[in-house]
Amino acid sequence: MIGTFLLYLRSFFAIDRKGVLVATALTLAGALVEGLLALSLVPVLEIFLGISGSGTGDRVAGLLRRSGFGDESALIFLAGAVFAVLVLARSAIAWFRTMQLARVSQGFVRHWRIRLFAALDRADWQNALDHKQYEIQHVLTEDVGRIAYGAESTIRSSTGVVLILAQICVAFAIAPALAAVFLATAIAALLAFRKVLLTTSRKRGATQVENARRQYSDLNDYLAGLKTTKIHPHRDFGRRMKQIAEAISDNMLAFAKNQANVQLALQLGSAALLFVLLALGLLVFGTAPAILIVFLAIILRITPPAFALVGSVQAMANTLPAFENVIAVDASLSASIRDPPAPRGEPTRSSPPEGAIGVELRSVSFAYRSSGAPVLQDLSLKIEPGTMVALLGPTGVGKTTVLDLVTGIVRPDAGTVRAWRAGGEELDRDGLRAALSYATQDPVLFDTSIRENLLWSGSEASDEEILNALDITAARDFVEGLPQGLDTRVGEMGMQLSGGERQRLFLAAMILRRPGLLILDEATSAVDYRTEARILANLKSLTRAMTIVAVTHRPPDPAIFDRTIDLAAHRAR
Incomplete structure (x- = not known):
């Protein structure tokens, strides 16, 4: 646990070194002012209340009289002015410190959210598949949110430590024996309660991570099958969600109870310690009354930040398992990144270079890590630029895997994948990705207008060009029949449209994008046969500018397709 905590602190400091240093300087300045306020009470008590003490009051009063402040009312005014200045300084420093600590804390959380998403965005496809969607959602929201609380607790702890140390230094300056007794007792108490403070809190934190992960998993399952669960109500979902909600609540209440028990013990112990220190000061050490009053006031001022510090330490221990999960997922995703990050600016709406693209697989073999069994073995095929090719084969034969190899989101275990333009220009992985379009049977539509969905990938198109694309996909009639036409919102995931309508919009x-290679992975599976035939015939006219590869389970029309590749037989007809 200590190693994780040190890693947490190093990460915190490395992300915003300047911000942490500024926050530390403000904390030290606040502690200095707090110490001066405490020290200023000694001469005030001696001068104005006549309480005997260290003689500091007499020396200060003599110095002020020699400076022209002999009148008692003038002394009171001066003392009040000094005190007011110190209080104002403390308040101003506290304001700036609070704002600076908030910036540092939010910067820490922002860093991890951006870093995790960037790692996911650049991770190898297979590695991304190894992480379930609910796990990614859980880490990006729940765990990062919890380390935000941990970050705030860390900041509060550092502030509390500095303030407490400053007050202890003042206590040692005016009553070293009593301060030594206080410090020794405090250290002994911390050592005695370290298991309650750290181990128990961390255990509760680990349980919270696991409970939240189960909650995200069950909720993801429920939403994925929402229509089915509405038609066929499944009591298990409700029962499981109730169990998880109760487990989360019980665990958090147990942690809160642990914190409350510690705070109660500290309050009772501090009251007893104050009585002991008072007795020791009067009966054993013979501490002057003014000094003893100021010393006890210092201890009373230490008590609230000390209690808060203990609570913050417990909170940090509680959030460490979430931080461990965050860094584990980050390391796992980052381990598969083979290519250096490409510089990315703001998305621009521009057309990719023109020209149909050919692809070739040479002696390619591939297996998914999760299964280990080869999906493709020694496969070779070549698709010439400007052709329309159908890719056939039974379920599980590897049709989608071939497409994934072509797009470059997975890489072959053996063999090579090559892409080139009709003019002979060779394309690397990034160049091919920028010049292809991939339409799947599960279209990606966002909860915005049809127009914005059609142009979401950065395409530039006039309304006339949009309508021409909708003509090709047999979608123009139904779009123009909507009350708001192209400005109609499609709902979350396009759920206000039918499956066939969603597929046709996504294909448009x-x-x-005006790609050089258009891939259709059962992209018209939800469309009736006549409409699909019409769409494929329209697409055929585009092969002057693009190559089209279509995975289909329906018999391809030889009048439309230039070639059919039977993947099961590893042969071309």
């Missing part, structure tokens, strides 16, 4: 969006 892919056409508007």
